[in-house]
Each structure stands twice: as C-alpha cells, then as structure tokens.
Amino acid sequence: MMIALADGNNFYASCERVFQPLLNGIPIVVLSNNDGCVVARSEEAKAAGVEMGVPEFKIRPLIKAHGIRVFSSNYTLYGDMSRRMHEVLSGEAPASEVYSIDEIFLDFDGIAQPEAHAARLRAKVRQWTGLPVSIGIGETKTLAKAANRLAKSHRRGSGVLRITRENREEWLRLLPVEKVWGIGRAHAARLMARKIKTALDLAWLHPEEVRDSMGLVGTRLIHELRGTPCLAIEEIAPKKKQLVCAKGFGSPLSALSEIEEALAAYTDTVAGKLRAQGSVCGAVQVFLLTNVFRPDQPQYSPSTAETIPEATNNSPELIAASRRLLRKIWRPGHQFRKVGVILHDITDSVQLDLFAPSRDRLARARLQSAVDQLDGAVRWGSMGFKDGWKLRAEHKSRRWTTELSEIPVARA
Amino acid sequence: MRVTVLGPASELLAPTHLPFFKGGVRAGFPSPADDYLESNIRLQDLLVEHPAATFLVRIEGDSMKGAGIHDGDIAVVDRALSPAHGKIVVAVVDGDFAVKRLIYRNGSCFLESANPAFPDIEVSESSDNAVWGVVAHVIHRLK
Numbered sequence: 001m002m003i004a005l006a007d008g009n010n011f012y013a014s015c016e017r018v019f020q021p022l023l024n025g026i027p028i029v030v031l032s033n034n035d036g037c038v039v040a041r042s043e044e045a046k047a048a049g050v051e052m053g054v055p056e057f058k059i060r061p062l063i064k065a066h067g068i069r070v071f072s073s074n075y076t077l078y079g080d081m082s083r084r085m086h087e088v089l090s091g092e093a094p095a096s097e098v099y100s101i102d103e104i105f106l107d108f109d110g111i112a113q114p115e116a117h118a119a120r121l122r123a124k125v126r127q128w129t130g131l132p133v134s135i136g137i138g139e140t141k142t143l144a145k146a147a148n149r150l151a152k153s154h155r156r157g158s159g160v161l162r163i164t165r166e167n168r169e170e171w172l173r174l175l176p177v178e179k180v181w182g183i184g185r186a187h188a189a190r191l192m193a194r195k196i197k198t199a200l201d202l203a204w205l206h207p208e209e210v211r212d213s214m215g216l217v218g219t220r221l222i223h224e225l226r227g228t229p230c231l232a233i234e235e236i237a238p239k240k241k242q243l244v245c246a247k248g249f250g251s252p253l254s255a256l257s258e259i260e261e262a263l264a265a266y267t268d269t270v271a272g273k274l275r276a277q278g279s280v281c282g283a284v285q286v287f288l289l290t291n292v293f294r295p296d297q298p299q300y301s302p303s304t305a306e307t308i309p310e311a312t313n314n315s316p317e318l319i320a321a322s323r324r325l326l327r328k329i330w331r332p333g334h335q336f337r338k339v340g341v342i343l344h345d346i347t348d349s350v351q352l353d354l355f356a357p358s359r360d361r362l363a364r365a366r367l368q369s370a371v372d373q374l375d376g377a378v379r380w381g382s383m384g385f386k387d388g389w390k391l392r393a394e395h396k397s398r399r400w401t402t403e404l405s406e407i408p409v410a411r412a
Numbered sequence: 413m414r415v416t417v418l419g420p421a422s423e424l425l426a427p428t429h430l431p432f433f434k435g436g437v438r439a440g441f442p443s444p445a446d447d448y449l450e451s452n453i454r455l456q457d458l459l460v461e462h463p464a465a466t467f468l469v470r471i472e473g474d475s476m477k478g479a480g481i482h483d484g485d486i487a488v489v490d491r492a493l494s495p496a497h498g499k500i501v502v503a504v505v506d507g508d509f510a511v512k513r514l515i516y517r518n519g520s521c522f523l524e525s526a527n528p529a530f531p532d533i534e535v536s537e538s539s540d541n542a543v544w545g546v547v548a549h550v551i552h553r554l555k
Contacts, residue, residue, distance in 0.1 A: 021544070022507035087464040128465035128491050130544075333451045401467060410502050410509035412473035412481055
C-alpha cells in the first residue's frame with residue numbers, strides 16, 4: 001500500500017498571493033472570523049515571530065515593525081481555491097479522500113516512481129492554480145502525514161518527501177511526537193513525561209503500552225508508524241479547526257429536494273458536534289460530487305463557501321446557510337453520489353456565554369429591538385457587546401474567482 | 413421501580429426535521445415534449461476547457477486592440493495551457509497584471525502590445541515567473 005498526502009503550504013496566505021503578486025515575499029497573516037486571531041501565516045510572518053492563534057491586537061507592534069499585511073478570512077476564495085486544488089489532484093489518482101480544506105489523501109498504489117509522480121503533481125497544481133503544495137508519501141496514512149510534515153520542514157525546495165521501509169527510522173527520529181497525526185496536546189505531554197519525544201520513540205513502544213492511556217487509536221497509531229496500515233481516516237478525531245459531514249447516497253440522487261433534505265440532516269449533525277465541543281463556526285462550505293468512475297455520465301463536482309455574518313452553532317442558521325450554498329452550486333441533469341458540509345473557522349464560544357445555554361437568536365433579536373426602542377438610553381457598550389452584531393472583516397480581499405464584479409483586472 | 417432518564421422531554425419531542433413531501437403534484441396533462449427535453453447548450457463548455465485552472469480577468473486599456481481585445485472585455489484565462497511564443501498572456505509586470513502577447517526573440521522574452529502606441533516590455537526574470545496564465549478566450553460585449 002502506498003499513500004500520498006498533499007497539503008497546501010500556508011494555504012490561506014497562498015490563496016491571497018495568487019491574485020496579488022505584489023504580496024510575494026511580504027509577510028502575510030490571515031485572521032479568523034470577526035478579525036479575531038491569526039489563523040494563517042506566510043513563511044515570512046512565521047519568521048517575524050507571529051504565533052498561530054494569537055489575537056490580532058497582541059501582534060500590532062510586530063505588524064508595524066515588519067510591515068505585515070493583514071487579511072480578514074475570505075472563505076469564499078479559500079473554498080473555491082480548495083476545490084480547484086482537490087480537482088487537479090483527485091484527477092491524478094485512482095482514489096482520493098479530501099481530508100480538509102487544504103489536505104487530500106491520494107492512493108499511490110502501483111505507481112512506479114512515487115517521488116517523480118508527486119513532483120509532477122506538485123508542479124501541475126502550481127501551474128493550474130498558483131498554489132504551492134507539499135506532498136508526503138508513505139505506506140500508511142500516518143506515515144504519509146508524517147512525511148508531509150517533514151517535507152515542509154526539511155525539503156523546502158522540492159516539497160516532496162517519501163518515508164520508505166529503509167529510511168523510516170531516520171525520518172521518524174526527526175519528527176517531534178506532538179507533530180504525529182492524532183497526538184493531541186494532552187497525549188503529547190503524557191508521552192513527553194515518559195521521555196517519548198519523537199515519532200520514532202513512539203513507534204518503538206509496544207502497542208499494549210499505550211492501550212491504557214490512548215486506547216485503540218493509540219495502538220493503531222503505533223502499527224501505522226511501523227508501516228502496517230490499519231487506521232482508517234474516519235477513526236481519527238476530526239481536527240478542531242473544521243468539522244465535516246459528508247455521506248454517499250445509497251443510490252445517486254438528481255433531485256434538489258432530496259439532496260437538500262440530506263444536506264439539512266448532515267448540517268444538523270455537524271452543528272450538534274460543534275455544540276457538543278462548545279464551539280461556534282464562522283464559515284460554511286458545501287460540496288457535491290458526481291461519480292467520477294462513470295465517464296459516460298456528465299461530471300460536475302462543485303463546491304462553494306461563505307463566511308457567516310456572526311459565528312454560530314445554531315442548527316437552523318447553519319442549515320439555512322448550507323441550503324443557500326447548495327442552491328448556488330446546484331445544477332440539474334446530474335446524478336450526484338455525495339453531498340457534504342464542512343464547518344470552518346471553529347472557535348470556542350466563550351464570548352457568547354452571555355446568552356448561554358441556548359443562545360436563542362430570537363431572544364437576541366427581541367432584545368435588540370427593545371434596546372432600539374429605548375433610543376440610545378441603553379448602550380450595548382455597557383455589556384461589552386458593542387460590535388457584537390456586526391461582522392468585522394476590515395481587511396477582506398476580493399472574491400477574485402466567484403464574483404464577476406470582483407475579478408482581477410489586467411492592464412492592456 | 414427502575415427509572416431510565418432519556419433526556420429532557422423538549423429535546424426528545426421537538427422535531428429536528430419537518431416531514432418533506434417528495435415529488436411534485438401533477439395537474440392537467442403532461443407535455444408531449446417531455447420525453448424529448450435535452451439540456452441547454454452551455455457556454456461554459458465552449459469557454460472553459462479546464463475548470464480547475466480557469467479564471468476570469470477584466471481588461472482595462474487599449475494596448476491590445478489590434479488583437480481584438482478591448483477595454484472592458486473579460487479574458488478567460490486557462491492556466492493549464494503552457495505559455496508559448498505568440499500566445500496572448502496575463503503577465504505580472506511590476507507586481508500588476510498586464511495582458512500582452514508573449515514573444516521570444518534573440519534568446520530574450522518580450523511582452524508585446526498590439527497597438528503601435530505602446531512599447532514592448534522586455535521580461536528580465538524567467539518567463540515562467542512572469543506569465544500568470546494564457547488567455548484562451550475573450551468575451552466582448554458589442555456596444
């Protein structure tokens with residue numbers, strides 16, 4: 001078995017650069033919904049010392065000192081560029097699995113020269129979309145993921161790295177244990193306390209040694225690091241930064257009403273997960289897939305995303321958003337195999353505790369109108385909620401690829 | 413007596429999904445043309461050969477009039493096409509996008525206008541970096 005993981009380098013920052021060549025070489029950061037925290041950094045911004053996840057106000061001195069360009073997140077753009085990247089790559093492998101907005105697993109089984117093939121794919125994505133990607137190759141998903149990490153830190157130039165049976169030890173020794181796929185902060189701390197510092201240390205443990213602390217996922221992880229594939233992607237807890245619900249249909253669907261119904265159910269499911277982990281999301285993405293293995297049928301696998309005005313975990317609101325997106329990309333005359341919804345820009349809902357637990361939007365609306373009737377006698381500011389109703393997106397780039405009025409301009 | 417707590421009644425009873433009636437209601441006679449309906453001609457198929465690599469770019473300026481590209485036109489840029497001598501391209505000039513004809517001459521690379529009033533631009537860096545995409549079509553609205 002051979003698997004590749006392709007991952008967009010500094011994905012959001014790279015999307016911004018494709019349409020603004022002047023930004024090449026200049027440090028960039030992208031902020032989360034409502035211009036809160038740093039969610040993406042270009043290499044230059046990392047070098048300038050900007051940490052992931054810090055609030056924007058804390059890095060203002062750095063922004064000034066290094067001339068860092070700041071962007072509000074533009075999920076419409078990132079979603080469209082992600083679709084393009086996935087489309088180019090999935091066309092080059094017999095099977096593929098979209099793992100996140102900027103990552104895709106590719107089945108590389110039976111490919112004679114995997115590194116050379118990966119280098120070609122990388123060049124193709126770069127030419128077709130303008131996006132830089134790194135590709136890691138290994139015998140299991142965990143090893144492909146590890147190889148991708150290492151490609152980013154050790155193979156800047158080529159962007160391709162393959163972990164083989166022969167070189168596995170030397171590469172796993174270079175990967176800190178907390179960078180291993182599926183090792184969260186808590187597990188990493190526990191492992192470090194046991195002097196298990198690298199992926200190699202972890203691979204040398206007896207699988208039963210971690211069963212108590214990490215359960216079945218941990219034992220499988222060890223097998224995977226040793227080159228025995230056994231960890232299906234669904235068994236890894238989804239990253240907190242996004243939640244996905246996508247399911248294939250029993251039989252292909254072609255009616256909008258049926259797909260809407262399925263999408264509403266999936267959206268409700270992910271919204272539930274979001275509430276269960278006490279988070280809200282700031283952007284929604286919806287995608288459709290036709291059956292790529294039926295070339296005789298018309299193919300259409302679109303995807304689109306939007307930033308929602310106010311981060312939420314409320315099912316009706318998210319269902320309304322996903323339905324709006326579905327209608328945008330819907331096109332009759334196709335047999336769809338799958339519909340999916342991805343929630344992006346996931347943050348803790350602490351600042352919304354004022355209205356916990358149900359965060360009833362209607363109650364908020366009533367409150368708002370009551371306050372409005374008082375005509376300025378009551379101020380939101382006294383509740384620390386001054387901007388609460390407005391989405392802050394002061395540095396948002398244009399929707400270069402999806403809005404005719406916002407496409408790039410070329411001088412002739 | 414054993415009691416099993418299932419959860420708050422409001423959660424258990426509140427319907428998350430409303431029933432949905434599939435299939436439309438038919439009234440009157442079906443059209444005899446129903447069986448002959450085909451999908452419409454889609455301009456997309458004519459203009460977009462590689463959807464993942466195709467971007468639209470608005471043209472501003474008159475330097476490419478001679479090539480049939482006018483101010484206000486929309487260029488369909490297909491990045492899957494390889495830049496070659498004589499192709500119209502969107503290039504990056506001083507960090508901005510420009511539409512020009514790509515010309516290789518005496519071992520150098522030039523961006524040519526299709527209007528004698530505009531000078532050629534010599535591309536200093538490698539043409540790989542200068543070319544953003546090849547223009548495959550131009551959409552022109554007649555005034």
